[in-house]
Amino acid sequence: MEINDFANYTEACFQGTPAPCMSVCPLKVDVRAVIENVQNGNFSAAYRLYRNQVVFPGIVSRICHQPCQLVCLRNQSDLSIELRKIEMACVAYTNKRDPISFNAPKKNKRVAIIGAGLSGMACANKLVSRNYEVMVYEKEAFPGGALKKTLPQEVILAEFELEFKHARFNLIPSREIVDLSEIEADAIYIATGKNGRTFGLEPDMNRDSLGSQQQGVFLGGELIGSDPITAIEHGVRVSHSIEKYLKVNLMDGVPSTYLKDEVEEKYLKLKISDPLFPEAIDGVMTSEQAISEAKRCLKCDCNICVNSCEMMQHFKKKPLRITQDVMATMRPVEQFSKRIASRLINSCNQCGLCETVCPESIDMEEELLKARHFLFKDKAMPAAYHDFWMRDMAFANSDEAYIFMTPEQKIKSKYLFFPGCQLGASAPGYVTAAFEFIKKLDHYASILVGCCGVPADWAGDEALRDQVHAQIASQWKEAGEPLVVLACPTCKKTFSQYLPDIKTISLYQVMALNPDPRWKYDDEKNVVAIFDPCASRYDQPMQKSVRSLLTTIGYQVEELSDQGELAKCCSYGGHIQAVNPGLKQKIVTDRVNQANYPYVTYCSNCRDTFASAGKESDHLLNLIFDLGIESTAVVSLSQRWQNRIALKNSLTGSVADTKTVELATSEQAIPKSAPRLVISPELRKVMNAQLIMDEDVMAVISNGETTGNLVINQVNSDVTAHLTRGLITYWVTYQKLSDGYELKNVYAHRMKIADEFSNPAAK
Amino acid sequence: MDNNKQECELICGKCQVPLQMEKVEFNYMNHQFRHDFPRCPVCGQVYIMEEIVNGKMKEVETALEDK
Ligand code: SF4
Ligand code: SF4
Ligand code: SF4
Ligand SMILES: [Zn+2]
Numbered sequence: 046m047e048i049n050d051f052a053n054y055t056e057a058c059f060q061g062t063p064a065p066c067m068s069v070c071p072l073k074v075d076v077r078a079v080i081e082n083v084q085n086g087n088f089s090a091a092y093r094l095y096r097n098q099v100v101f102p103g104i105v106s107r108i109c110h111q112p113c114q115l116v117c118l119r120n121q122s123d124l125s126i127e128l129r130k131i132e133m134a135c136v137a138y139t140n141k142r143d144p145i146s147f148n149a150p151k152k153n154k155r156v157a158i159i160g161a162g163l164s165g166m167a168c169a170n171k172l173v174s175r176n177y178e179v180m181v182y183e184k185e186a187f188p189g190g191a192l193k194k195t196l197p198q199e200v201i202l203a204e205f206e207l208e209f210k211h212a213r214f215n216l217i218p219s220r221e222i223v224d225l226s227e228i229e230a231d232a233i234y235i236a237t238g239k240n241g242r243t244f245g246l247e248p249d250m251n252r253d254s255l256g257s258q259q260q261g262v263f264l265g266g267e268l269i270g271s272d273p274i275t276a277i278e279h280g281v282r283v284s285h286s287i288e289k290y291l292k293v294n295l296m297d298g299v300p301s302t303y304l305k306d307e308v309e310e311k312y313l314k315l316k317i318s319d320p321l322f323p324e325a326i327d328g329v330m331t332s333e334q335a336i337s338e339a340k341r342c343l344k345c346d347c348n349i350c351v352n353s354c355e356m357m358q359h360f361k362k363k364p365l366r367i368t369q370d371v372m373a374t375m376r377p378v379e380q381f382s383k384r385i386a387s388r389l390i391n392s393c394n395q396c397g398l399c400e401t402v403c404p405e406s407i408d409m410e411e412e413l414l415k416a417r418h419f420l421f422k423d424k425a426m427p428a429a430y431h432d433f434w435m436r437d438m439a440f441a442n443s444d445e446a447y448i449f450m451t452p453e454q455k456i457k458s459k460y461l462f463f464p465g466c467q468l469g470a471s472a473p474g475y476v477t478a479a480f481e482f483i484k485k486l487d488h489y490a491s492i493l494v495g496c497c498g499v500p501a502d503w504a505g506d507e508a509l510r511d512q513v514h515a516q517i518a519s520q521w522k523e524a525g526e527p528l529v530v531l532a533c534p535t536c537k538k539t540f541s542q543y544l545p546d547i548k549t550i551s552l553y554q555v556m557a558l559n560p561d562p563r564w565k566y567d568d569e570k571n572v573v574a575i576f577d578p579c580a581s582r583y584d585q586p587m588q589k590s591v592r593s594l595l596t597t598i599g600y601q602v603e604e605l606s607d608q609g610e611l612a613k614c615c616s617y618g619g620h621i622q623a624v625n626p627g628l629k630q631k632i633v634t635d636r637v638n639q640a641n642y643p644y645v646t647y648c649s650n651c652r653d654t655f656a657s658a659g660k661e662s663d664h665l666l667n668l669i670f671d672l673g674i675e676s677t678a679v680v681s682l683s684q685r686w687q688n689r690i691a692l693k694n695s696l697t698g699s700v701a702d703t704k705t706v707e708l709a710t711s712e713q714a715i716p717k718s719a720p721r722l723v724i725s726p727e728l729r730k731v732m733n734a735q736l737i738m739d740e741d742v743m744a745v746i747s748n749g750e751t752t753g754n755l756v757i758n759q760v761n762s763d764v765t766a767h768l769t770r771g772l773i774t775y776w777v778t779y780q781k782l783s784d785g786y787e788l789k790n791v792y793a794h795r796m797k798i799a800d801e802f803s804n805p806a807a808k
Numbered sequence: 809m810d811n812n813k814q815e816c817e818l819i820c821g822k823c824q825v826p827l828q829m830e831k832v833e834f835n836y837m838n839h840q841f842r843h844d845f846p847r848c849p850v851c852g853q854v855y856i857m858e859e860i861v862n863g864k865m866k867e868v869e870t871a872l873e874d875k
Contacts, residue, residue, distance in 0.1 A: 383875045427837065427873040755821030756846075756855045764821070765855060776861065792858045795869050799833040799840070802852045 046415060048375045054412040055368040057405040059311040064345040066113035066128065068308045071275040072098045072105070076113070076128060077346060083131055083339035088138040088332065095135055096144070100167045100277055103142075103204040106132040108195055109274050116308050118345050123320040126342045130326065134335035146211035149176040154291045157182065157230035159222050162190020163273055164266025165236035166205060167280030168287075173212035175288065180230065181214060184221035190238045191267060225262065232261040232287045236280065239267040254286045254298025255279060261290055278304070312345055314404035350399040350409065353613075355635065357399075357409075359628045360389050364399075364409055371416045375423070384425055390416045391430050392625040394618035394632070395503060396579035401610055414502065421505025429795045431504035432772050433736040434620045437685075441466035441496040442513065446689035448494035448696055449520050457525040459487040462552075463517075465533035466496035470685035471649035471664070473692035475532070478670035479552055480696070483530060486559055491524040493517065494692065497536040498543070503620050514543050521547055530555055532666075534580035534587065534648050535618070541583070553647060553665065557590035560597055565671035567599035574603040574640040576655070576662070577612035578648035585609075591647050591665060598669060605639050615651040623736060633658045643676055653680055657733060681729060683739035719743075721785030728788055737775060737791055744768060745777045746786055754802075763789055769797065818855055820848035827855055837872040 066076045075094055082091035092102065099105040109129050117125035136142070156172055158165045161183035169179045181188070189201040222228060225244055235244060235257075246257035246264055255265045263286055265271070265279030286298035321341050326334055350364060351357045362370065370386035377384055393413040400408040420426040440446055446466075451458060462483050469476040476494065483490045498513030521529065531537045532552040540549050573595065581588050588609060595602050607613045616622075616632035633654055637644075643661035645668065646652050655662040661676035680688070722739055724732070732738070749755045749766025756765045767776040774797065778790040818827045827846035832854050834841055846855045856865075 385874065388874055429869075429873075749821075753822040754851075754853055756827065756853065757819050757821050758817055759819060760817045767854075767856075776856070776858070790858055792861045794856075794861045794865050796834045796836040796865060798854055799835050800852070801832075801854050 046419070048372055048419075051368055051372050051375070051412060051416070054409070055364045055407055058347070058364050058403075058407055059309055059405070060347045060363050060365060062309050062311075065116040065118060065308045065312050066126070066345075069112045069116050069306045071112070071272070071278045071304075071306070072100075072281075073278075073304055074098045074128075074132075076342070077344040079135070080126075080131070080339045080342045080344055083135065083335060084342075086332070086336055088135050088335075089140070092135040092139040092142070095132055096142075100170055100281065101163065101204050101208055102132070102136050103207070104163070104192065104196065104201065105274060105277065106136050107200075108192075110272060112306075118312060118315065118317055118343060119341060122317040123322050123341075127323065127326075127338055130330050131335050131339055134330045134332060137329050138332050138335075142207060144208055144210060144212075147174045147176075149174065151176045152178075152291070154178065154231045155180065155229070156232045156234065156287055156291075157228045158234045158236060159228075160190060160236040160238055160241060160266070160268075161185075161188030161216060161218075162236060162238050162266060162276065163192060164238075164268075164271075164276035164280040165190075165234065167277040168234050168236065168265075168284045169214055169280075170208055170212065171281055171284035172287065173209070173214045175284075177288075177291075179214040180228075181216045182220045182222050182228070183216065183218050186219050188216060188218070191273065225259075232290055233263070234280075234283050234287065235262065235264045235268065236266040236276070236283075237268050241268045243268065251297065253300070253303040254296060255283050256286055256290070256296035256298060260294075260296065261287075263287060311347070311404060315343075315345060315347065315349075318343065347404070349402045349404065350407070353398050353402050353611075354409075355632050356389070356392050356394065356628060359392070359625070359631070362389070364407055367409065368412065371412065375416070375419055384420075386416075387420060387425070387427065388624060389413075390420065391426075391619070392621050392628055394579065394614035394616065394621060396612075396614035396618050397582060398579065398611065398613060401582060417503065417505035418507050419505075421507075426505050429772050430624045431500070431620055433623055434500040435504055435506075435509075436771070438466070438496045438498075438500040438513075440686055441470070441689060442516075446494070446686075446693055448492060448693050450493075450696065451491040451524045452489040454489070456489045458489050458491040458527040460490040460555075461521060461524050461527040461529045462490060462492045463497075463529050463531050463536060464492075464494055464552075465531070465536040465649075466494070466689070467685075468532050468649045469494060469692040470688050471653050471680055472667075472672065472674055473688050473695060474670070474672040474674070475649065475664060475666045476692055477695055478672060479532060479666055482556065482561065482670075483552075485561075486555070491527060492696065493520055493524075494689075494696070497533070497539045499535055499539045500620060502539070502543075510543070518544060518547065532647075534578040534584065535650075537584060537587070538580040551584060551587040551590065553590040553594060554586050556669070557593045557597075560594075564598055564669045567668070570599055570601055572601040572603055572642050573645045573663075574605050574642040575608065576605060576615070576636070576644040576646040576651055577608050578646060578651050579612050579614040579618055580648070582610050582612045587647075594665060594669065595645060600645070600668070603640065603642050607639070615646075615648070615654045617650040617654050622734075626734065656680075657730075679729070679733070681739065682733060682736065686738070686740070721782065723782065723785065723787040725788070728791060732791055735791075735793055737793055741770060741773075741775045741793075742777050742788065742791060744770060745775045746779060749777075774798065818846055820851060820853050822853070823848050823850040825850055827853075836869060837875065839872055841868075 064077055079091045079094050096102045111129050113128050114125040119126055155178040158169050158181045161181050169181050172179050192201050250257045255263045263283045265283050266276035282302045285302050323338055374384045374386040390413050395410050397410045400406055460483055462480050464476045498510045501510040529547050529549045530552050531549050616629045622629050637655055637658050637660040645663050645665055647665045652662050652664045656677050657679050663676050667674045745766050745768040748768045763778050765778045773793050775793045779786045779788050828849050829844045830847035831842045832845045
């Protein structure tokens with residue numbers, strides 16, 4: 046994949062394109078921006094934006110035929126926004142309407158305009174503000190043209206006077222031009238109004254630049270069939286075409302001014318909020334009325350994914366901008382630009398919600414995963430981002446924890462149970478109980494306990510990921526290609542993506558199809574909320590089975606708002622903890638506050654994340670198999686490794702003779718001879734959050750105690766030792782006990798101390 | 809820095825001498841820098857307190873990772 050290909054990911058995103066109303070507005074009023082100001086009661090700021098587009102706000106706000114109303118998305122649920130009335134209010138409630146005076150350098154060119162209607166006057170206004178000499182010839186005694194039929198003359202004259210306050214030009218009234226040779230000018234704009242004189246130049250004119258076949262002569266406005274509002278736009282457009290002509294002698298105008306009025310159809314896919322009918326108002330709205338009408342406006346734009354994704358909110362970036370930054374990150378210009386999006390790329394939970402909610406199915410999950418692969422290959426992935434998880438995966442796939450067992454007799458397994466690496470780490474009982482259940486269905490079931498490789502994928506290491514998958518595939522073949530039963534939704538997503546040849550089914554689906562009367566029934570009919578793990582969104586049968594299992598065992602099920610297809614990540618996905626601890630914390634808090642009911646989930650990472658945050662949450666298997674795991678019990682990182690060892694011991698110790706597997710308790714796992722570590726719950730939290738394991742702490746202490754490299758605080762006799770293990774330097778402050786150590790503090794950093802134990806005095 | 813106040817209370821466990829403020833060299837993400845920290849004048853052992861690690865040092869790490 047080339048860097049430029051990344052642009053394809055968000056190519057179809059229409060965020061930031063003109064809203065439908067703006068698309069059809071002849072003068073391209075930026076409705077979203079105007080409305081934003083009015084909503085905040087900022088009429089003067091709204092007025093400035095409006096004035097810059099329409100030239101004569103006091104006139105346009107009275108006469109606009111409102112093409113915007115025909116396309117306003119609000120119309121689908123109630124009534125279109127009354128933009129013209131809001132704009133009138135902007136005019137009415139702006140105290141100082143004086144135009145800004147420009148100091149453009151004087152140009153030694155003269156432009157003649159024939160006709161002082163809206164189009165001619167708009168063109169004059171623009172040219173005068175750029176300091177051209179302008180002559181306007183009007184056959185009537187007063188300017189205004191066809192406007193006279195709709196507006197009182199005082200209004201027209203007052204508006205022109207105001208808008209030309211700082212701009213001198215020559216209006217020559219009562220002068221009808223019959224032949225262009227009467228005029229001496231460098232360029233001419235013919236804006237003689239409906240049925241006006243064309244001097245024979247309309248045929249073959251350029252409808253974009255509005256230039257005629259005659260050099261320097263342009264035509265526009267109602268003369269060529271436009272409505273009064275478009276006539277103003279013609280005047281503005283011609284001012285640009287004339288300027289170009291005067292500078293470079295070309296008649297083809299300025300392409301960016303050839304405005305299209307097509308509505309972007311993608312807007313029609315946006316959901317419109319509930320009906321909210323406006324007040325019927327005659328005449329000028331009060332400022333309150335204008336504000337409340339403005340508040341009905343949806344400021345139509347696509348923000349759907351941003352509204353669903355805390356990561357985008359955290360970085361205040363939308364997909365188009367993210368793609369730009371991702372591409373810049375992949376080719377940093379030496380010394381100048383940085384790997385600006387490296388942290389963003391590694392802060393994505395890989396949950397896939399963005400693609401699900403996006404009307405264009407834009408897949409930021411894949412884009413950001415591919416970006417991780419790219420950074421890894423480029424050796425630009427900060428190693429500390431994924432280091433902990435890579436060590437965790439290596440341990441899960443090491444001899445100490447990895448288990449592959451097929452029946453001793455050469456009998457083909459019907460099922461291969463693949464619980465994943467985290468389920469047994471959370472509690473060995475989940476795996477042993479589930480395997481026991483599976484063995485009742487298939488006495489010769491095989492089991493493979495290891496990592497599915499997703500941590501390597503998330504860390505950007507494709508080769509390692511592929512290596513893990515190759516191992517899984519070969520052992521699956523060895524077991525006779527059985528149906529693989531998966532307990533972890535993320536394993537399931539990973540298998541379907543990378544190991545498509547392997548047929549899989551979720552454990553929960555197997556269980557729902559084979560209910561067992563010995564399952565623990567909840568007589569109290571407790572209410573629980575189901576938390577669907579984000580990786581389950583692609584697997585409706587799994588989600589359905591979980592609901593049916595919970596009902597079967599007597600629970601009353603509440604649904605969260607973000608469920609099913611819209612499931613959100615618990616914060617664990619993508620391994621963002623070491624990359625963006627603040628964002629991770631925010632996500633966890635958002636999730637646990639969704640409902641007061643205890644959560645039931647079917648991913649051990651979701652369950653452990655919530656329990657660590659103090660939320661009552663259970664893995665479904667704990668309820669069904671009555672494993673007795675407390676809903677808020679927190680598993681420390683070291684316990685997770687011990688649990689894996691314990692799981693291996695209990696499975697390998699008992700499966701050979703297919704006796705009931707005994708539940709491994711955590712005590713069994715910790716060697717009795719090890720010194721005792723006293724860790725307060727607060728410090729435990731800090732360690733979990735910073736991914737510091739008991740093993741790290743023990744290694745620091747025993748290194749300090751054996752080498753004597755300790756710092757002693759003479760006041761309180763606290764001892765501090767430190768040690769670098771891999772990428773991380775750990776610090777431990779402690780007090781020695783008779784049978785172990787009481788921890789006072791633990792902290793860690795990524796920076797390396799370069800010159801320790803070199804005697805500084807000797808330098 | 810607070811490290812100053814503390815240095816006289818701190819002694820090197822091996823050399824049994826008080827720590828003194830000395831230059832310490834660090835590196836991270838291909839960048840080098842130095843800063844004064846309490847250090848054993850005999851064996852060179854360094855002491856860095858938590859406030860610095862989770863404060864200034866984290867900031868610098870973050871800045872370098874985003875570079
Ligand atoms: S709701 Fe507002 S932004 Fe959307 S189309 Fe209507 S006027 Fe335009
Ligand atoms: S949902 Fe997001 S990515 Fe999709 S079109 Fe909207 S803003 Fe763009
Ligand atoms: S995959 Fe999830 S976390 Fe990543 S960008 Fe999409 S919604 Fe956000
Ligand atoms: Zn020393």
